[in-house]
Amino acid sequence: MTQPELPVVSPLDRGQGRSALSPKRPSEDTAGLADVFPYYAGFGYDWARALLKSLDVADTAVVLDPWNGSGTTTLAAQHEGFRAVGIDRNPVANIVARLRADAYLTDQKMTVPSAVQVGxxxxxxxxxxxxxxxxxxxxxxxxxxxxxxxxxxxxxxxxxxxxxxxxxxxxxxxxxxxxxxxxxxxxxxxxxxxxxxxxxxxxxxxxxxxxRAIPSSDTPTPPVNIATALSDALPVANDCVDVVLTSPPYLTRIDYAVAYTRELAVLGYDISKDRTLRSALMGTTLIRKNTDPNLLIGETARSLIEDVTSHSSKASSGYYRKQVVQYLSDLSAGLDEVTRVTKDGASLHLVVQDSYYKDIPVKLADICVEECAMRGWDLESLDPYVVKRTLTSVNRAARKYKKADVSETVITLRKA
Ligand SMILES: C[S@@+](CC[C@H](N)C(=O)[O-])C[C@H]1O[C@@H](n2cnc3c(N)ncnc32)[C@H](O)[C@@H]1O
Known part of the structure; x- marks a missing residue:
């Protein structure tokens, strides 16, 4: 498949050259209440707000994030006056996203529970x-x-x-x-x-x-809908979303259920005994039994599977191949859903990070562009930002394979 031609201007520019704002969250980020809970967010609040502000859409627009995490998109959309829908399968993320959306409600008071009389x-x-x-x-x-x-x-x-x-x-x-x-x-x-x-x-x-609550004079009014659901079965009607702003899990072996295992334990989940939630999350290191063998994916994704399968290192043709296929299957099912729920002419803003499998580059941005093109999305811009510290660089075993800096890319697409 031929790569679509890249336009020169990004949607953040409005004709004034490339945006100086990187999507990457600063390490000490407090904007948009990011510091109330450390969530592995793909982009920062200021960046998300600037992006939404730059869009030429009606006030009645609906903004969706199908991988909403701690709710950067839903909060930014709410503060820009748009209706927002945030979906995530991790109930911990949804509690944080809901709190950030309700953060102007400073009267949330705690009452101390009485001690339970058992041993x-x-x-x-x-x-x-x-x-x-x-x-x-x-x-x-x-x-x-x-x-x-x-x-x-x-x-x-x-x-x-x-x-x-x-x-x-x-x-x-x-x-x-x-x-x-x-x-x-x-x-x-x-x-x-x-x-x-x-x-x-x-x-x-x-x-x-x-x-850290936002003063009530800034109280945003549009409704925010946050739901616990899977990106491959969005609880959203067909053709009703105007803007999708999201950062899906990357192919970097981040296991969101393990990352939030303590908070899930507070909610009563024991992921060491019940693997249902952990294996449902995209990017999980657990392999499900039911991945569709007739996966509909493009050339770039297919050649990644081939490269991983033929790599000489241990388990590449077994476990790691299955993990990559499972990830790509989840990504393509999520993009099918994004395509179903969006209106014609809707814009899709994806923030994704490339990575490495051993010494094989995982060109996630290229994969996403191609998968989206197969689903009727035209590429409007592709803005890469170099990422210095990645999970590849904190993982000692992976360091010997690291070949170059990886980039995080903001992909902007329009539904034809
Ligand atoms: C990169 S994070 C998104 C971070 C988000 N932008 C924020 O502001 O926090 C990706 C999110 O996808 C969620 N996720 C993973 N698999 C999912 C699935 N199958 N369906 C819905 N959400 C999923 C994870 O729980 C995680 O919160």
Whole structure:
């Protein structure tokens, strides 16, 4: 397939040369409440807002992010006055996205739950016992059970305060790869925290989040819809979306369920016992049994599968081939859905990162452009930004294969 010709002007430019704003989030980002919870976001809030502002669309436009994560797109769309729909399969991400969308509601107050009168051993089976002693787990679970009984509009702030507290207490379980969280190997590694200390930590975290709330004079009015669903089965009607702004998971072996395993444990998920959620996420390192063998993909994706399959390193033709096929299958199913729900003339803005499999370049931007072209999307612009620190560079084993800097690319397409 021939590569579509690249236009010179990007949609951010409005004829004034290329945008100086990189989509990459700064490491100390506070814009758009990005600091309330550390989420692996593909782009920053300021960039997303500038992009939406530059678009020539009606005030009634609907903006969709089918891989919405912590809700940068939905928040930016809301603040630019557009209706927004954010879909993500990770319930942790949706709690954060919902809180960011509701952040002007500073009256989200926490009430302290009463202690449950049962013995500590009742908590031995709790997924939080991967990091906490049963006695400490008991108080955390009391809080989590209490929050699960609150209406969604009231539970966001305390849930995120709970997530922040758990993270702070278990930071020693984070490795050099920020998306791979370890579990305690023995009872000595388990964290102990008294109920009183935990309660006051939670209150502090709550105050921090409340202090970051957006002043109510800036209260955005358009509705934001955030739903827990899969990108290959979007709960969205046909032909109703005007703008899609998104960053799908990359082919870099980030396992979102493992990255948020502690927060999922707060919500009652034990991903070490039930693999349903983890294996449903795009980019997962688990292999499903049901990937469609008749995958409809373009030349670039197909040649990546061939290159990985014929690589001399261990498991390339087995496990790694399957993982790449599974990823491409999820990506193409997601793009099918994006095509179904968008209006003719809609714009699609994708932020993706290239990477390497061993020494094989994974040209994700080229793959996306080609997959979109096969689905009737015309390329309007392709803006690459060099990424210095990637998961390839933090992974020691992968370093020997790293050949060049990888780029993150903003792809702009229009539905013909
Ligand atoms: C790069 S992140 C998006 C980050 C987002 N831009 C933000 O502001 O946080 C990709 C997201 O895709 C989600 N995801 C992975 N597989 C999915 C699937 N099959 N359906 C829906 N969401 C999925 C992950 O949970 C993750 O939140």
């Amino acid at each position: 500590d051993s009742e908590f031995l089976d709790d997924p939080l016992c991967a990091w906490f002693t049963p006695g400490s787990t008991k108080r955390i679970r009391e809080w989590a059970d209490h929050l699960s009984s609150l209406p969604t509009g009231e539970s966001g702030l305390p849930y995120v305060a709970l997530f922040r507290s758990i993270r702070a207490l278990t930071s020693t379980f984070e490795g050099s790869n920020p998306t791979w969280v370890k579990r305690a190997k023995s009872n000595e590694d388990l964290v102990t925290v008294s109920a009183a200390d935990f309660d006051s930590m939670l209150m502090e975290q709550q105050e921090f989040i409340a202090s």
